[in-house]
Amino acid sequence: MAPLSADLDAVIEKAWQLTLRTDGFLGENEARFLGMLAACVPARGTIVEIGSFKGKSTVMLASVAAHYGLGPVVAIDPHTSPSTTDPGIAAGSSTFEEFLASVKAAGLTEHVEIHRAYSREIAKGWNRPIRLLWIDGDHTFRGAKEDFDLFTPHLAKQGVVALHDALNAFEGPIRVFVEEILRSDRFGAAGVVQSTAWGQLRPEDGKDFRELRIRIERRARRMLPFVANGRRVQGITKMAYKLARSRVQRAPVSASEWLALVSRSGAK
Template sequence: MADPFDHAWSAADAVPGWTTREQGRALWDAVHRLAPGATVVEIGSHQGRSTIVLGHAARSVGARVVAIDPFLDGPPYGGQRTRDAFEANIAANDLGGVVELVVGYSTKLRPTWDRPADLLFIDGKHDYWTYTDDLRWSAFLPGDAEVLVHDCFSSVGVTSGTVAKVLPGSRLSYRDRVGTLARFTVTPPTRRDRLRLARELPWFARNVLVKALLRLRLRPIARLLGHHSPVDPY
């Protein structure tokens, strides 16, 4: 029997974006750990690449997805054209009854938000201030719920926010990662959880160094670090 994920990924992979197949599978599996009637909140949807995976998974378990994005004007966001592409991609996958689009800044929506959620996927603006505010959406989750963070170990803003707020914090525990898609749970962290997170930091430093080498057109040195692609790692 064909894996239903393969169908979902085939649709998602036709949409521009940065989510890899392996990360898509992690999102799919996270939704499949939810009970019927659950709500997934996605912060940062762009053209819907990850939303399609979440939506197909949610439909199969009887859950729903709330996609939050302000659709900013200008590069690299695209404004109204990106929103139009998102809505067209959701419609093409017949996910209109599963995915609810909420247009707005996550940081402005959060203070007045009054709806519970069961899974949080953070892939919004990657600066320190926005990301650390987006972490506060975990307040709408029950205990032991999962928080997935894209580019957790490849973005200076996201990684610094994780080090400043999650590593010494008492709310989220680091579990694992798929590439730089990190998985946390709403559970007070143990010392082992903190050490597990801290051990990822040298890998983050390597990713940042590779990005700098690519900007400086020093690809031969980047290859010495194991990076053989002309594009940024993760």
């Protein structure tokens, strides 16, 4: 297991304070977890963010990446509206200027490679290895699956893909997590923190983590019928959905615990 940087806690705390000042929909536990992934994923390559909105996750990722010299964070977002994940944005408006302002206010402009475009457009010419793929764009199944399919072929071995809002009543993130990560031996360790689901690419020994993924899959799959075909979760159905969601372990995980998990040759 690779040693943790002695200043990791301080670096993430500083990044969180910058993130806290930025508008967006990212909880503290998952923001800190995202920063930890940026610092600790044991693979070489680029950090790619699909779906930047006003820059909250961008600031967390770029702050950590800048400190450790990990290169600029690639931020991909057309910044168009309307969107089911951005209900407060009026049709025809854009979040691009607010995004730029957030990155500038955090002093991170030179640490973010900005692409104001749809992810499928950037994917056409993409040829760089990815160490951390953060998917927080189109939350429909079609959109989330497209992002996953277009960019995971570039994910480096032992790299991590993370999907936001997997436990927030959107079909795309949770279905991709269950069907493409938890049910695939291409991936090793996996889990959920708050509403962020993640999996580590381990094509050579992913089967050794199968029992771990099956345990998570048995609980996570119970949420799929509630959000199938973009169904809205409301009324008594919402109560049942919340009960199913409560059975998915999603507590914060420390950097040392996470590294111990992914460093094992298998999980029992």
